[in-house]
Amino acid sequence: MITVKNLTVKIDNKVILDDISMNIKKGEFVGILGPNGAGKTTLIKTILGLIKPTSGLVYIDNMELDDYMKKKGFYIGYLPQHAIVNWSMPVRVVDAVLIEKVRPFGLFRRYSKEELESVEYWLDMFGVKDKMYSYIRELSGGQQQRVSLARCMIHNPEILILDEPNTAIDVVYNTKMYELLKGLASEKMITIIMVSHDIGAVTKYVDEIMCLNVKLHCHSKTDDVNISTVFKEVYGEDMEIVVHGDGCKNCAINKAEK
Amino acid sequence: MIWDILFRALVVGVCISILLSLISYFVVVRKMTFAGVGIAHSAFGGIALNFLLGFAGYLLPITFSVLASLLIAFMYKKGKMSEDSAIDVIFVFSMAFGVFVLSLSDGYSTNMLGILFGNILSVTRYDMVLSISVFVVGFLFILYYFSHFQIMSYNEELAYISGIKVDRLYYLFWVVLSVVIVLSIKLIGIILVNAFLVLPTLVGLNLSKGYKGIVAFGVLSSILSIAAGISVAYYMDTPAGATIVLAFVVIWLFSIAYNKIRI
Ligand SMILES: Nc1ncnc2c1ncn2[C@@H]1O[C@H](COP(=O)(O)OP(=O)(O)OP(=O)(O)O)[C@@H](O)[C@H]1O
Ligand SMILES: [Mg+2]
Numbered sequence: 178m179i180t181v182k183n184l185t186v187k188i189d190n191k192v193i194l195d196d197i198s199m200n201i202k203k204g205e206f207v208g209i210l211g212p213n214g215a216g217k218t219t220l221i222k223t224i225l226g227l228i229k230p231t232s233g234l235v236y237i238d239n240m241e242l243d244d245y246m247k248k249k250g251f252y253i254g255y256l257p258q259h260a261i262v263n264w265s266m267p268v269r270v271v272d273a274v275l276i277e278k279v280r281p282f283g284l285f286r287r288y289s290k291e292e293l294e295s296v297e298y299w300l301d302m303f304g305v306k307d308k309m310y311s312y313i314r315e316l317s318g319g320q321q322q323r324v325s326l327a328r329c330m331i332h333n334p335e336i337l338i339l340d341e342p343n344t345a346i347d348v349v350y351n352t353k354m355y356e357l358l359k360g361l362a363s364e365k366m367i368t369i370i371m372v373s374h375d376i377g378a379v380t381k382y383v384d385e386i387m388c389l390n391v392k393l394h395c396h397s398k399t400d401d402v403n404i405s406t407v408f409k410e411v412y413g414e415d416m417e418i419v420v421h422g423d424g425c426k427n428c429a430i431n432k433a434e435k
Numbered sequence: 436m437i438w439d440i441l442f443r444a445l446v447v448g449v450c451i452s453i454l455l456s457l458i459s460y461f462v463v464v465r466k467m468t469f470a471g472v473g474i475a476h477s478a479f480g481g482i483a484l485n486f487l488l489g490f491a492g493y494l495l496p497i498t499f500s501v502l503a504s505l506l507i508a509f510m511y512k513k514g515k516m517s518e519d520s521a522i523d524v525i526f527v528f529s530m531a532f533g534v535f536v537l538s539l540s541d542g543y544s545t546n547m548l549g550i551l552f553g554n555i556l557s558v559t560r561y562d563m564v565l566s567i568s569v570f571v572v573g574f575l576f577i578l579y580y581f582s583h584f585q586i587m588s589y590n591e592e593l594a595y596i597s598g599i600k601v602d603r604l605y606y607l608f609w610v611v612l613s614v615v616i617v618l619s620i621k622l623i624g625i626i627l628v629n630a631f632l633v634l635p636t637l638v639g640l641n642l643s644k645g646y647k648g649i650v651a652f653g654v655l656s657s658i659l660s661i662a663a664g665i666s667v668a669y670y671m672d673t674p675a676g677a678t679i680v681l682a683f684v685v686i687w688l689f690s691i692a693y694n695k696i697r698i
Contacts, residue, residue: 262590277597283582
C-alpha cells in the first residue's frame with residue numbers, strides 16, 4: 178500500500194532522514210517509535226507530500242502520491258501533531274469534522290443528511306457525540322483530539338496517518354482508541370501509521386513496529402522485536418521493560434529515571 | 436451636485452466595506468492583523484509615486500502595493516523568527532518612501548492629508564465604476580473560496596492534503612486585499628482603512644459565536660458605519676474617513692455592551 182524507497186530528507190543541509198526504505202501492506206497497523214527529533218513527523222509529512230524528499234520515492238498503491246490523490250480523491254486521513262491546529266477558529270465541532278469537505282461558496286452551505294449522520298456516527302465512536310454543536314475552542318484538549326480523529330475518519334480513508342494521537346487523551350480512553358484503531362485496520366482494511374511515545378500501547382496493539390532515529394533501525398512484526406536491544410540502539414539508553422498486571426503490559430521505564 | 440458626491444462615496448464605501456469585512460474575518464482568525472496593517476500601509480508609497488510622476492489612475496499604486504504586499508505575505512509565510520520585523524521594514528520603507536517622494540512634488544501637505552485620511556470630494560465617477568468592478572470580482576473570489584480559506588486557516592497542511600492550491604490562493608488573497616486598499620484611499624485614507632481590517636470581525640465576534648454570524652454581522656456593521664459616517668460627515672461637515680471610523684468604533688462599543696448584557 179505504501180512503499181518508501183531510499184528516502185533521504187535534508188533540511189538546511191542537515192540530514193533528517195537517511196536512506197529510509199519500507200513497505201507497508203494494506204490493512205496493516207504500524208507504530209513508529211523514536212526519541213524527540215528523530216524525524217518521525219518528517220517521515221510522515223514526506224509520505225503525505227508535505228515535504229519534498231531530497232532523494233528517494235514514495236509510492237501509494239503503486240502510484241505517485243499526486244496520481245493517487247487524483248485517482249481516488251480524498252483517501253488519506255491525517256492527524257497532525259496537536260499544537261498546529263488553529264483551535265481558536267469560530268467553528269463548531271460539526272464544521273471542524275467536515276472542514277476537509279471543501280465546496281465552492283462554502284459560506285452558505287448546508288450539510289446533507291448523510292454528512293450529518295456520518296459526523297454523528299464518528300463522533301459517537303470517539304465518545305464526543307454530545308459535543309457535535311459546541312464550538313471547538315470550548316472543548317478540552319482531549320476532546321479536540323477526538324474531534325480530529327473523527328475528522329480523519331469522515332472520508333472513509335484507505336490510509337490513516339496519526340502523529341501522536343494519544344498525547345491529550347486520558348488513560349481509559351486511550352485503550353478504547355487503540356482498540357478501535359486496531360479494529361479499523363483489521364476489519365475495514367485501513368492502513369494505519371501511528372507515531373507514538375506510548376511504548377506500552379504500541380507494542381500491545383500494532384502489527385509492526387518501526388524504530389526511527391534518522392535511520393530506520395528496525396521494522397518488524399511486534400512479536401519478533403527484542404525491544405530492549407532496539408531501544409538501546411535508538412534511544413541510546415538502557416531501557417527496562419516492566420510488565421505490570423492487566424492495566425499496563427510492557428510499560429517501559431527508563432532506568433535513568435529511577 | 437452634493438448628492439452626486441454623497442452617492443458616489445456611498446457606493447464606493449459599501450463596495451469596499453463589504454470586501455474588507457470578508458477579508459477581515461480571515462485576517463483576524465489567522466492572527467495576521469499585523470501583516471494586514473503592513474500591507475495597507477505599503478500602498479502609501481505607490482500612491483505617492485503617482486503625484487511625483489504626474490500620473491493619474493491606479494496602475495502605478497496598485498502595482499506598487501501588490502508587490503509590497505506579496506513581499507510581506509511571503510515573509511509571513513516563511514515564518515522565520517524575524518517576520519514581524521521584516522513586515523515592519525517594508526511598511527516603514529513604504530511610508531518613508533511615500534513621504535520622500537511626495538515632498539518632491541507640488542502640494543505636499545494637501546496630497547499627504549488626502550492619502551492619509553481620504554478626501555470625499557476626490558471620489559470620481561470612474562472610481563465608482565472601478566470599485567463596483569473590483570467588488571464583483573473580489574466578492575465572488577472570496578465567497579467562492581470561502582471553505583478553502585477556512586481550512587487553510589484551520590490547518591494549512593490539511594488544506595494541502597485536500598488538494599487545494601494553498602500558495603496560489605494565499606497570495607491571491609493578499610492581492611485582492613491590496614487592490615481594495617488602494618481603492619479605499621480616496622474615501623477613507625490609508626491610516627484609517629486599517630479599521631476595516633479588524634473592526635468588522637471584532638464586532639462579529641461580540642455578536643455571534645459561529646463564522647456565518649461573525650461574517651454577517653461584520654458585513655452589516657461595516658455597511659452601517661459607512662452609511663452613518665457619510666451622513667454625519669455631511670451634516671457636521673467633518674472629514675468622511677474619520678467620521679466613518681468613529682461611527683465604526685461606536686458600533687463596536689455597542690457590540691461589546693450587547694455581549695456583556697447577554698452573558
Ligand atoms: N522546518 C524545519 N527546519 C529545520 N529543521 C527542522 C524542520 N523541521 C524539522 N526539523 C528538524 O528535523 C528533526 C526531526 O524533526 P521531527 O519533527 O521529524 O521529529 P519527531 O521525531 O517528530 O520529534 P517529536 O517526537 O518531538 O515530535 C529535528 O531535529 C528538527 O530540528
Ligand atoms: Mg513529531
